[in-house]
Amino acid sequence: MSEQSNFDQYRRRFLSGSAATVAGMAVAPGVLLHEIGHARPASQAVTDEVRWGMLIDSNKCAEGCDDCVKACNEEHGLTGHGRPATDSQWIRKVTLKDKQTGHTQTLPLLCQHCEAPPCVDVCPTGASFKRADGIVLVDKHICIGCRYCMMACPYKARSFIHETLTDQKPYSPRGKGTVESCTFCVHRVDDGETPACVEACTAENHNAMVFGDLNDPSSKISQQLKQYNSRQIRADLQLNTGVRYRGI
Amino acid sequence: MIKHSLLVLVTGLLLGMVMPGQADDSLLPEIPAAQARFSETQGCVEPTADMRRNHMKYILHQRDETMHRGIRTKQYSLVECINCHVSDTPDAARVSSEEHFCSSCHSYAAVNIDCFQCHADRPVKTSATQAMPAVAESGSASIPVLAIEETTHE
Amino acid sequence: MKQVDFREIDGGKPFYMLVGFIGLFVLAALGAAYYMEHNGHYVTGMTNQVVWGTPHVFAVFLIVAASGALNVASISSVFGKTAYKPLARLSGLLAITLLVGGLAVLVLDLGRPDRLIVAMTYYNFKSIFAWNIMLYTGFMAVVAVYLWMMMERKMNSFTKPAGLTAFVWRLILTTGTGSIFGFLVAREAYNTALLAPMFIIMSFAFGLAIFILVLMGMYRWSNRPLGDAILYRLKNLLGVFVASVLYFVVVYHLTNLYITENHGVERFILLDGGIYTKLFWIVQIGLGGLLPLALLYLPATGKSRGWIGISSLLVIIGGLAQIYVLLIGGQAYPLEMFPGKEVSSSFFDGVVASYTPSLPEFVLGIGGVAIALAATIVGTRVLRFLPVSLADSQVDPHHKAEETAA
Numbered sequence: 001m002s003e004q005s006n007f008d009q010y011r012r013r014f015l016s017g018s019a020a021t022v023a024g025m026a027v028a029p030g031v032l033l034h035e036i037g038h039a040r041p042a043s044q045a046v047t048d049e050v051r052w053g054m055l056i057d058s059n060k061c062a063e064g065c066d067d068c069v070k071a072c073n074e075e076h077g078l079t080g081h082g083r084p085a086t087d088s089q090w091i092r093k094v095t096l097k098d099k100q101t102g103h104t105q106t107l108p109l110l111c112q113h114c115e116a117p118p119c120v121d122v123c124p125t126g127a128s129f130k131r132a133d134g135i136v137l138v139d140k141h142i143c144i145g146c147r148y149c150m151m152a153c154p155y156k157a158r159s160f161i162h163e164t165l166t167d168q169k170p171y172s173p174r175g176k177g178t179v180e181s182c183t184f185c186v187h188r189v190d191d192g193e194t195p196a197c198v199e200a201c202t203a204e205n206h207n208a209m210v211f212g213d214l215n216d217p218s219s220k221i222s223q224q225l226k227q228y229n230s231r232q233i234r235a236d237l238q239l240n241t242g243v244r245y246r247g248i
Numbered sequence: 249m250i251k252h253s254l255l256v257l258v259t260g261l262l263l264g265m266v267m268p269g270q271a272d273d274s275l276l277p278e279i280p281a282a283q284a285r286f287s288e289t290q291g292c293v294e295p296t297a298d299m300r301r302n303h304m305k306y307i308l309h310q311r312d313e314t315m316h317r318g319i320r321t322k323q324y325s326l327v328e329c330i331n332c333h334v335s336d337t338p339d340a341a342r343v344s345s346e347e348h349f350c351s352s353c354h355s356y357a358a359v360n361i362d363c364f365q366c367h368a369d370r371p372v373k374t375s376a377t378q379a380m381p382a383v384a385e386s387g388s389a390s391i392p393v394l395a396i397e398e399t400t401h402e
Numbered sequence: 403m404k405q406v407d408f409r410e411i412d413g414g415k416p417f418y419m420l421v422g423f424i425g426l427f428v429l430a431a432l433g434a435a436y437y438m439e440h441n442g443h444y445v446t447g448m449t450n451q452v453v454w455g456t457p458h459v460f461a462v463f464l465i466v467a468a469s470g471a472l473n474v475a476s477i478s479s480v481f482g483k484t485a486y487k488p489l490a491r492l493s494g495l496l497a498i499t500l501l502v503g504g505l506a507v508l509v510l511d512l513g514r515p516d517r518l519i520v521a522m523t524y525y526n527f528k529s530i531f532a533w534n535i536m537l538y539t540g541f542m543a544v545v546a547v548y549l550w551m552m553m554e555r556k557m558n559s560f561t562k563p564a565g566l567t568a569f570v571w572r573l574i575l576t577t578g579t580g581s582i583f584g585f586l587v588a589r590e591a592y593n594t595a596l597l598a599p600m601f602i603i604m605s606f607a608f609g610l611a612i613f614i615l616v617l618m619g620m621y622r623w624s625n626r627p628l629g630d631a632i633l634y635r636l637k638n639l640l641g642v643f644v645a646s647v648l649y650f651v652v653v654y655h656l657t658n659l660y661i662t663e664n665h666g667v668e669r670f671i672l673l674d675g676g677i678y679t680k681l682f683w684i685v686q687i688g689l690g691g692l693l694p695l696a697l698l699y700l701p702a703t704g705k706s707r708g709w710i711g712i713s714s715l716l717v718i719i720g721g722l723a724q725i726y727v728l729l730i731g732g733q734a735y736p737l738e739m740f741p742g743k744e745v746s747s748s749f750f751d752g753v754v755a756s757y758t759p760s761l762p763e764f765v766l767g768i769g770g771v772a773i774a775l776a777a778t779i780v781g782t783r784v785l786r787f788l789p790v791s792l793a794d795s796q797v798d799p800h801h802k803a804e805e806t807a808a
Contacts, residue, residue: 045317084748085449085756094747096740109739109747118587124535126526131318139315140366144521145513147453148531154588156737156749159450160513163442166342168368170327175366176442177513190318233739237587248740362516 039192051134051242052184053214054198055221055230058107058247060208066093068108068209071200075185076172081163088159088174090182091197096248105247108197108209111136111157111182112233113242119149119158128179134214134242135184143178150179154234157181184211184242214242277356280341280349282333293323307363326367336371343369406488406796408553408786411624417783420623424776431769434762435510443513446763451755452733457511459726460767463608464504464774465538465579466601467721469572470609472497472545474636476572479548479565485635485797488789489617490565494549495781496613496774497572498542503774505538507766530581537575544568553786576602583728590667591732596657600650604721607643611717614640616778618711620788629794630705637710641698644717648691651724663741670735670754671727678731681723690720730757 072078072091080087091110113136119128120136127143130136150158158181165175171187174180185195198211212221230244285291292299310324322328333349334340341347343364346355354361438446448455475490477483509515525532548564551557580601583592614636621628655672658664671682694713703709734755745752782788
């Protein structure tokens with residue numbers, strides 16, 4: 001008996017040591033960020049100490065550029081089926097032209113991760129929910145596909161999956177008959193990275209998107225929000241969105 | 249009349265008993281081998297008998313933990329199950345065929361599985377952070393042993 | 403008060419033929435639902451822009467009408483009008499069957515109808531939808547108990563409290579249905595407290611129109627006498643309800659026309675919304691509102707059975723159009739995210755979304771109506787819902803006295 005427990009102890013030490021080595025070797029090449037989030041250990045639950053947010057500078061957003069959209073589609077396997085009316089779009093580029101002055105600008109529009117999300121209020125099963133750290137998600141295990149959240153979203157951020165899917169990305173499960181929307185790349189955020197769209201925008205040196213912890217006054221996003229004027233889209237609804245914009 | 253039907257019944261029973269007797273083994277599911285072991289002594293993250301009976305309980309609990317609390321430990325992670333139990337070669341079995349690890353038993357037990365409407369049924373290498381299961385450098389074992397920290401279950 | 407005799411309708415070949423015929427529509431609806439669920443909703447006309455389509459128009463109509471169909475019973479039990487008492491049982495039956503039909507359509511259109519058990523066990527109590535699930539199922543139970551009180555002689559003394567419970571319940575239920583839309587801030591056409599009472603008054607009109615048609619149809623089918631006394635009361639009541647609906651519609655649009663930021667959606671519905679504008683003016687207001695009002699009250703047509711039937715049908719068609727304009731027109735109009743800007747994107751921002759009803763959606767919606775009808779007919783065959791006679795002598799306690807006096 002004691003032999004067995006000794007062996008177990010040995011095994012555990014051996015395994016955790018190997019795990020650390022190999023995990024480090026596996027993770028290292030994937031780390032290429034400008035800002036690493038709080039790398040929370042995998043076994044620790046999220047808390048509201050952190051509130052994730054995004055700041056998008058429309059002035060730096062170029063017309064015709066859709067690097068963020070392409071990165072999102074790649075990350076989550078949004079291949080599209082040639083049916084724009086029913087294909088999912090988690091982030092899209094919106095072009096605005098002022099009716100009075102003719103001034104044009106573009107910006108990416110995605111789920112705003114509101115603090116008081118209407119989609120969460122209306123979901124009958126509670127599948128649409130807000131995580132403690134502010135990320136609004138759809139628990140597709142209990143989503144019944146009623147699409148009420150899509151009716152309720154003031155930003156038309158949600159998409160319904162209209163066909164059978166195969167070959168989903170392992171960290172972005174999605175299936176027919178459920179509703180989905182931008183998750184702030186929650187699987188990356190939980191690993192201490194930034195969303196794919198932000199990473200792509202930064203990698204191409206457009207620097208129009210900043211992601212970070214709104215509750216941390218020393219984070220890059222908090223400093224920029226304090227320094228520069230920014231707005232929420234449909235601010236009059238007082239949803240206190242996590243995504244803010246400069247230049248609108 | 250009664251004697252006749254009795255004769256038919258007995259003949260049918262005898263025939264029925266004889267026939268499958270020859271093909272007994274093919275009735276049980278052929279479960280494909282996994283790509284790694286959890287430890288030297290244990291194949292899966294829990295003893296096999298426990299997993300056979302309770303894997304659903306672990307999966308259901310883990311999904312709520314991951315979804316709502318952001319807990320992404322690997323021991324009961326569905327992604328890790330797939331990484332280990334299904335090969336990532338292009339011709340690996342899909343869940344629709346009986347040769348897929350999950351389907352081999354589920355089709356035998358006639359229990360419908362819903363997971364793969366959304367979840368990938370094969371491992372997909374998308375980036376370095378989503379690599380195949382980290383395997384330990386093991387000198388003695390012929391099958392690689394997984395490097396997963398055991399989580400204490402409540 | 404004369405004792406009213408209730409009896410089941412006759413069975414036999416005509417009954418089975420009728421139910422079988424209606425059953426074909428139910429089967430077709432099940433097939434359509436399977437087709438939509440199996441292939442995914444891309445085979446329908448519903449998109450990421452217009453997420454609720456024709457099935458929901460039918461479902462909302464049936465649910466609203468269901469609560470209104472109970473009105474006739476409520477008038478007798480709660481407001482004490484004894485002339486309506488013989489009709490109370492059919493009213494209760496129709497309330498349940500219409501609701502079942504509407505809910506069936508709603509459930510079969512879900513993206514994951516296999517998760518119905520999830521919908522009934524996981525509740526987010528902030529969601530009016532979740533409350534509605536409980537209100538709808540509770541309504542069926544409450545009306546079933548109400549019917550039991552009416553149909554079981556020993557329990558007759560409890561009819562009034564049961565009727566009151568059912569009446570209050572259906573008011574809450576219809577408020578909940580209207581609030582599905584009224585609570586949404588996102589869309590210009592919704593986001594108003596007026597929708598809840600408007601739905602209540604719509605339920606009065608639609609429910610009564612269906613009740614009148616079903617009553618006339620069943621009595622013609624089963625060769626039972628249906629007197630003018632009761633029919634004229636019902637048709638006058640229908641006229642009042644139709645006028646009330648028009649009032650609410652006027653108030654809704656007048657208020658929106660005053661509020662500058664809602665001018666866009668008003669222009670869309672009232673002026674340049676294409677099909678929605680046509681449906682609003684021609685079908686909802688004209689065919690569903692003004693024409694039935696005229697037909698019901700003008701002396702030339704008001705006393706004719708045929709015209710009363712046609713008026714009821716027009717009210718139903720107008721009601722369907724009203725819900726179509728609200729539900730689908732309200733979604734087709736783009737969200738106002740950037741006031742004063744022309745918006746364009748790959749996700750149909752800033753443009754009126756196009757929606758074409760597809761065949762599977764329509765078949766599913768009709769199937770809901772068929773379920774309601776079939777259930778009603780089977781119900782009247784199996785249990786004693788229909789009075790043997792609704793002739794004037796039976797219904798109107800003063801009628802015979804007048805005859806003998808004259």
